[in-house]
Amino acid sequence: xxxxxxxxxxxxxxxxxxxxxxxxxxxxxxxxxxxxxxxxxxxxxxxxxxxxxxxxxxxxxxxxxxxxxxxxxxxxxxxxxxxxxxxxxxxxxxxxxxxxxxxxxxxxxxxxxxxxxxxxxxxxxxxxxxxxxxxxxxxxxxxxxxxxxxxxxxxxxxxxxxxxxxxxxxxxxxxxxxxxxxxxxxxxxxxxxxxxxxxxxxxxxxxxxxxxxxxxxxxxxxxxxxxxxxxxxxxxxxxxxxxxxxxxxxxxxxxxxxxxxxxxxxxxxxxxxxxxxxxxxxxxxxxxxxxxxxxxxxxxxxxxxxxxxxxxxxxxxxxxxxxxxxxxxxxxxxxxxxxxxxxxxxxxxxxxxxxxxxxxxxxxxxxxxxxxxxxxxxxxxxxxxxxxxxxxxxxxxxxxxxxxxxxxxxxxxxxxxxxxxxxxxxxxxxxxxxxxxxxxxxxxxxxxxxxxxxxxxxxxxxxxxxxxxxxxxxxxxxxxxxxxx
Amino acid sequence: xxxxxxxxxxxxxxxxxxxxxxxxxxxxxxxxxxxxxxxxxxxxxxxxxxxxxxxxxxxxxxxxxxxxxxxxxxxxxxxxxxxxxxxxxxxxxxxxxxxxxxxxxxxxxxxxxxxxxxxxxxxxxxxxxxxxxxxxxxxxxxxxxxxxxxxxxxxxxxxxxxxxxxxxxxxxxxxxxxxxxxxxxxxxxxxxxxxxxxxxxxxxxxxxxxxxxxxxxxxxxxxxxxxxxxxxxxxxxxxxxxxxxxxxxxxxxxxxxxxxxxxxxxxxxxxxxxxxxxxxxxxxxxxxxxxxxxxxxxxxxxxxxxxxxxxxxxxxxxxxxxxxxxxxxxxxxx
Numbered sequence: 001x002x003x004x005x006x007x008x009x010x011x012x013x014x015x016x017x018x019x020x021x022x023x024x025x026x027x028x029x030x031x032x033x034x035x036x037x038x039x040x041x042x043x044x045x046x047x048x049x050x051x052x053x054x055x056x057x058x059x060x061x062x063x064x065x066x067x068x069x070x071x072x073x074x075x076x077x078x079x080x081x082x083x084x085x086x087x088x089x090x091x092x093x094x095x096x097x098x099x100x101x102x103x104x105x106x107x108x109x110x111x112x113x114x115x116x117x118x119x120x121x122x123x124x125x126x127x128x129x130x131x132x133x134x135x136x137x138x139x140x141x142x143x144x145x146x147x148x149x150x151x152x153x154x155x156x157x158x159x160x161x162x163x164x165x166x167x168x169x170x171x172x173x174x175x176x177x178x179x180x181x182x183x184x185x186x187x188x189x190x191x192x193x194x195x196x197x198x199x200x201x202x203x204x205x206x207x208x209x210x211x212x213x214x215x216x217x218x219x220x221x222x223x224x225x226x227x228x229x230x231x232x233x234x235x236x237x238x239x240x241x242x243x244x245x246x247x248x249x250x251x252x253x254x255x256x257x258x259x260x261x262x263x264x265x266x267x268x269x270x271x272x273x274x275x276x277x278x279x280x281x282x283x284x285x286x287x288x289x290x291x292x293x294x295x296x297x298x299x300x301x302x303x304x305x306x307x308x309x310x311x312x313x314x315x316x317x318x319x320x321x322x323x324x325x326x327x328x329x330x331x332x333x334x335x336x337x338x339x340x341x342x343x344x345x346x347x348x349x350x351x352x353x354x355x356x357x358x359x360x361x362x363x364x365x366x367x368x369x370x371x372x373x374x375x376x377x378x379x380x381x382x383x384x385x386x387x388x389x390x391x392x393x394x395x396x397x398x399x400x401x402x403x404x405x406x407x408x409x410x411x412x413x414x415x416x417x418x419x420x421x422x423x424x425x426x427x428x429x430x431x432x433x434x435x436x437x438x439x440x441x442x443x444x445x446x447x448x449x450x451x452x453x454x455x456x457x458x459x460x461x462x463x464x465x466x467x468x469x470x471x472x473x474x475x476x477x478x479x480x481x482x483x484x485x
Numbered sequence: 486x487x488x489x490x491x492x493x494x495x496x497x498x499x500x501x502x503x504x505x506x507x508x509x510x511x512x513x514x515x516x517x518x519x520x521x522x523x524x525x526x527x528x529x530x531x532x533x534x535x536x537x538x539x540x541x542x543x544x545x546x547x548x549x550x551x552x553x554x555x556x557x558x559x560x561x562x563x564x565x566x567x568x569x570x571x572x573x574x575x576x577x578x579x580x581x582x583x584x585x586x587x588x589x590x591x592x593x594x595x596x597x598x599x600x601x602x603x604x605x606x607x608x609x610x611x612x613x614x615x616x617x618x619x620x621x622x623x624x625x626x627x628x629x630x631x632x633x634x635x636x637x638x639x640x641x642x643x644x645x646x647x648x649x650x651x652x653x654x655x656x657x658x659x660x661x662x663x664x665x666x667x668x669x670x671x672x673x674x675x676x677x678x679x680x681x682x683x684x685x686x687x688x689x690x691x692x693x694x695x696x697x698x699x700x701x702x703x704x705x706x707x708x709x710x711x712x713x714x715x716x717x718x719x720x721x722x723x724x725x726x727x728x729x730x731x732x733x734x735x736x737x738x739x740x741x742x743x744x745x746x747x748x749x750x751x752x753x754x755x756x757x758x759x760x761x762x763x764x765x766x767x768x769x770x771x772x773x774x775x776x777x778x779x780x781x782x783x784x785x786x787x788x789x790x791x792x793x794x795x796x797x798x799x800x801x802x803x804x805x806x807x808x809x810x811x812x813x814x815x816x817x818x819x
Contacts, residue, residue, distance in 0.1 A: 331695075
């Protein structure tokens with residue numbers, strides 16, 4: 001293949017940031033019509049490479065040559081939350097009639113795009129009301145509306161349900177068939193094997209392998225990413241289940257994503273997996289349990305009713321790993337120490353009278369850093385400068401540090417690389433073995449089936465089915481998730 | 486905030502001041518010389534600069550306290566007036582030995598300011614009202630209400646101006662230097678700055694305030710009651726400003742006058758932002774602005790630079806710092 005045919009040509013890319021070097025001399029060529037997977041652990045330099053390819057960030061050294069516009073779908077979406085879908089899609093390139101925006105044409109453009117690519121979305125919905133999975137569609141539509149010759153997607157499937165992932169890849173195949181080059185950054189190796197023509201693995205800012213997908217294997221890619229073998233999950237110990245959390249006829253939230261009349265029980269020493277497509281009431285359930293969303297119905301922790309406010313629930317031994325780690329779980333401007341303390345700060349041992357106990361705090365932070373392998377220069381480093389995976393390790397580590405009676409984990413391994421995900425999953429199993437009741441919400445059915453003792457399927461805010469570990473039926477669960485019987 | 490940034494900021498502000506002086510048709514070098522002479526030229530000048538520093542420091546710390554909790558309290562002026570008014574009324578009526586009268590007068594100031602800030606806090610906590618608008622409006626209400634009360638219903642019989650009767654001398658704050666207006670209020674202000682730094686860095690309450698200010702969603706999930714922190718932050722912020730008003734009454738004017746403050750509560754916003762909301766840097770910033778305040782009249786008299794140049798520079802400082810707050814949210818943060 002001649003070099004002139006390349007859609008995107010990166011040569012000798014080096015990128016220095018003040019505190020670190022993200023890329024140390026990367027060559028990457030994308031050909032028209034190919035789907036190219038870029039794999040690597042958190043902090044390997046994938047997102048930086050994506051931004052440089054799309055021209056959003058200037059490389060310190062090296063050259064970037066593209067044959068046409070480069071679209072970039074961000075890992076953390078870059079949408080204007082307060083605007084409508086069509087406004088976001090046409091932003092900066094609004095169709096005009098006279099001096100005004102041609103609203104009808106803009107809406108039609110969005111409808112046309114979503115028809116063409118099979119990405120259903122209401123053009124008039126306000127973005128902040130959309131669940132993450134749908135918001136991502138808007139981001140993809142916006143980039144597609146630029147008719148790019150190269151489309152870069154940074155972790156596009158991290159928040160999507162199985163059916164949505166299939167739809168997305170169908171879209172990407174269709175785009176590739178028209179001659180676009182697609183670069184997909186992902187952790188999910190099944191997707192790489194299933195859909196990519198070529199795969200490149202990056203580690204520590206360097207390309208460690210690149211070649212046709214047909215000539216490699218899942219295990220080989222994983223080893224190249226980790227630089228060794230992926231650790232096995234912790235073993236499940238036999239536990240004596242006792243009642244820990246009971247929800248009876250709980251309804252919360254409003255609209256399409258509300259929770260409706262859910263009843264279930266989570267026993268100590270077991271992991272209950274909530275299987276379902278995003279936007280079927282899982283977020284409302286977690287927020288109601290956390291104490292920040294009003295609900296009808298009854299919830300009990302142990303023998304007692306759940307205390308009314310979040311502080312009381314924390315004190316009673318409840319921990320919730322929320323959906324949005326940067327907004328709801330962390331104070332990103334703060335250090336690791338101050339973040340590890342958050343939520344336990346008002347109780348001993350982290351407080352002493354009016355004051356914070358700085359020694360106890362430092363010790364708590366060191367324990368989380370050590371036990372969860374948080375890669376940080378120091379416990380005084382600001383969380384903002386850590387990679388997403390390491391931020392997530394802090395969130396999960398903090399929740400498990402107090403040995404909670406009941407843990408609600410919403411997508412605990414979202415956007416986390418293979419090695420770190422295995423570590424977090426092992427820690428969840430260990431908490432279960434130690435007697436904690438765990439409610440696991442995940443949009444990755446594999447994770448649910450791997451970790452859960454029982455699975456509840458949620459569809460349109462209701463519990464649509466329940467399965468014991470001995471009788472997991474993947475096809476049946478998948479059908480219930482999609483609204484079937 | 487660090488030394489390098491502080492130096493850059495001082496340089497930029499100096500350049501702006503020089504430009505403003507040139508525009509006003511004056512010689513900037515003569516202007517700065519006169520400013521320095523007026524503010525630092527002798528014991529009397531330095532003590533007067535420290536009086537201004539003290540007057541600015543209380544409302545600046547008040548503003549910073551609320552800002553750290555995520556509340557844009559621009560009502561320090563009104564809270565200062567409310568505190569000063571109550572201190573003046575209580576002080577004029579209450580005759581007792583100094584060791585009891587002075588604490589009572591200062592407490593009255595803190596209560597007056599605290600109530601005034603608390604109104605905005607209640608509006609915010611109970612009804613979700615915007616504290617910017619509430620505190621801005623409460624400034625106007627405080628000024629007009631104070632004027633009405635001292636001229637009208639609470640008018641003291643043997644007083645001519647819009648002011649309360651004079652406080653008995655036992656209620657006056659002790660002076661640090663004889664024949665100056667520099668009182669122990671200066672020491673109180675420095676101690677308060679140190680205390681607030683301690684509160685933010687070491688106490689659970691300070692930690693909760695900062696969490697509520699930095700990341701309200703995360704704070705709420707961590708069991709921090711946002712309504713309680715909003716109410717407390719606004720009340721305590723008001724109390725600090727009101728305490729400052731009381732020190733002006735008991736230390737400088739010895740009565741409440743409607744012209745108690747030439748806008749200390751507004752300049753305080755600039756001081757707090759220049760100081761990066763850190764109490765120790767705010768002390769330095771208040772000193773810098775104190776120099777401008779106390780030297781401006783000399784500058785006008787000797788170098789024919791209108792003293793309004795000082796207001797222009799203060800305004801530019803606020804403008805520049807607000808722009809920086811927005812600029813920080815740049816997209817290329819990775």
